[in-house]
Amino acid sequence: xxxxxxxxxxxxxxxxDRLLRALLGEPVDVTPVWMMRQAGRxxxxxxxxxxxxxxxxxxxxxxxxxCEVTMQPxxxxxxxxxxxxxxxxxxxxxxxxxxYFSEGEGPKFHKVIRSAADVEKLPEVDIADxxxxxxxxxxxxxxxxxxxxxxxGFSGSxxxxxxxxxxxxxxxxxxxxxxxxxxxxxAMHLLLEKLxxxxxDYLNAQIRAGAQAVQIFDTWGGxxxxxxxxxxxxxxxxxxxxxxxxxxxxxxxxxxxxxxxxGQWLESIADSGCxxxxxxxxxxxxxxxxxxxxxxxLQGNMDxxxxxxxxxxxxxxxxxxxxxxxxxxxxxxxxxxGITPEVNPDHVSHFVEAVHEYSEQYHx
Ligand code: CP3
Numbered sequence: 552x553x554x555x556x557x558x559x560x561x562x563x564x565x566x567x568d569r570l571l572r573a574l575l576g577e578p579v580d581v582t583p584v585w586m587m588r589q590a591g592r593x594x595x596x597x598x599x600x601x602x603x604x605x606x607x608x609x610x611x612x613x614x615x616x617x618c619e620v621t622m623q624p625x626x627x628x629x630x631x632x633x634x635x636x637x638x639x640x641x642x643x644x645x646x647x648x649x650x651y652f653s654e655g656e657g658p659k660f661h662k663v664i665r666s667a668a669d670v671e672k673l674p675e676v677d678i679a680d681x682x683x684x685x686x687x688x689x690x691x692x693x694x695x696x697x698x699x700x701x702x703x704g705f706s707g708s709x710x711x712x713x714x715x716x717x718x719x720x721x722x723x724x725x726x727x728x729x730x731x732x733x734x735x736x737x738a739m740h741l742l743l744e745k746l747x748x749x750x751x752d753y754l755n756a757q758i759r760a761g762a763q764a765v766q767i768f769d770t771w772g773g774x775x776x777x778x779x780x781x782x783x784x785x786x787x788x789x790x791x792x793x794x795x796x797x798x799x800x801x802x803x804x805x806x807x808x809x810x811x812x813x814g815q816w817l818e819s820i821a822d823s824g825c826x827x828x829x830x831x832x833x834x835x836x837x838x839x840x841x842x843x844x845x846x847x848x849l850q851g852n853m854d855x856x857x858x859x860x861x862x863x864x865x866x867x868x869x870x871x872x873x874x875x876x877x878x879x880x881x882x883x884x885x886x887x888x889g890i891t892p893e894v895n896p897d898h899v900s901h902f903v904e905a906v907h908e909y910s911e912q913y914h915x
Contacts, residue, residue, distance in 0.1 A: 564698045565763075570632040571701055574764055574805035574827045574848050576881040582873065582910035583631035584903055585703070587809075588889030589624040590636050593896055596623050607652055611637050617688040618695050625700065627896065628903045632700050632764070633692065635757070637685050639707030639768055642749050643716045645681040646673050656720070663719040665731070667738035670745070678749045679756035689760035704762025706754050708769035708810075709746035709791075710784035713739070725774055732783060739783065747787040751794045758796045758804050766807040766829065767791065773812020773831075780816060789823040807850055811888060814839070821846045832887030837875035840882075848881040853902070855886040858894045862901040869905035878913045 565571075569583035591597055600620050601610055610616045617636040625633055640658050644650035649661030664670055679686065692702055707715075715721070717728040732739045754765050772784040792806050808820055809829025820828050821843040830839055830851035839849055857868045869884070876882045884906045890899070 566698055567700045573883045576848055578880055581907045582882050582884050584884035584906040585630045585632040586886055586890055590620045592892035593890055593894045594623055612684045614688040614691045618691040621692050628899055632703050634703040641682055642712055659720040664716045670738050670742045678752040686756050686760040689757055689762055693761035701763035703764045704757035705766045706750045708767050709743040709787040711769050711771045712746050713742050714771045743787050747790050751791050755796050758799050764805045769810040772810035792824040817843045850883040850885050852887040855888055855890055858898050865901050866905040870909050873910050
């Protein structure tokens with residue numbers, strides 16, 4: 552039987568632990584950086600793997616392929632973390648909604664939720680068991696990473712997952728999901744309760760399999776009013792955070808909450824018990840730090856479209872964000888949302904190098 556590693560032994564096995572340290576506000580030599588959607592269509596090698604596999608979901612469901620695409624950006628760039636290659640919509644798929652991707656239209660579901668009866672009919676499934684292809688991918692990736700950088704696991708927030716399940720896919724205005732919430736708040740709460748249980752089990756399974764930090768993507772929390780956000784989104788993320796396994800392999804497993812367009816609610820998000828808040832680019836990171844920087848770490852927040860600009864402009868923007876955060880700990884550099892497919896991969900090198908180069912002065 553192998554015993555869990557003690558902290559000192561583990562520190563030796565993880566060669567670069569900047570991400571985990573920064574998420575907990577501990578000292579680092581330079582600001583760690585990773586990028587939402589760092590494995591994806593802007594990389595020709597990703598497109599080749601996807602083509603070979605046939606489609607995106609096959610890549611997600613084949614642990615060796617998920618591992619291959621997770622590793623691809625790390626071979627090109629000096630990122631301080633890997634993020635599990637998967638999708639937030641694996642949970643609704645496991646709940647029998649029938650996920651598929653139609654070319655050019657994004658995700659879609661064969662079944663949709665439109666009534667309290669639909670919510671009640673959702674099957675009771677063992678999420679960890681149903682999504683064992685994800686936890687298998689986590690194990691394969693950890694082995695392949697071999698202690699170079701930590702692995703981030705993730706899930707969608709209950710609210711964000713619910714919008715896809717009700718709308719049946721992506722939406723511009725979320726008319727059906729919001730009408731459902733306002734007309735059937737009890738059914739909505741029942742759905743969110745079930746999803747919160749699934750997300751908790753899913754993230755704990757990822758942590759047990761080797762995810763060293765986890766991020767909850769609340770991509771659509773920011774479309775709600777403040778009261779609705781607290782009641783229908785943050786409330787459930789708070790419950791999840793309280794039920795996550797806090798430590799594994801002798802080390803704390805930090806939790807990041809990313810609510811896109813959530814800048815006006817940072818104080819409430821910090822109350823959730825999360826270790827870090829992901830920021831989009833619409834909030835000034837220096838202001839965010841003065842509001843909540845004493846309580847949580849901050850992750851962000853460069854506008855992803857700046858990656859279309861010239862390397863000089865990208866470098867300047869990195870310097871501006873680092874200066875806005877200022878000296879001291881608790882910053883993980885990232886984009887404010889995912890990188891888009893049309894970005895030139897060479898521009899990403901400038902982004903990553905600039906973060907490491909320019910941030911040293913803030914950690915003396
Ligand atoms: O960040 C990473 O590198 C890890 C992989 C990852 C993917 N999706 C791969 C993916 C992560 C963390 C996600 C999360 C995800 N998925 C979110 C939350 C984050 C966010 O972007 O706000 C959401 C809302 C989804 C749902 C989803 N999956 C949509 C709306 C789409 C289509 C969007 C598009 O760009 O076409 C997907 C597909 C998807 N997920 C792709 C990738 C690489 C593109 C699929 C392809 O190869 O064609």
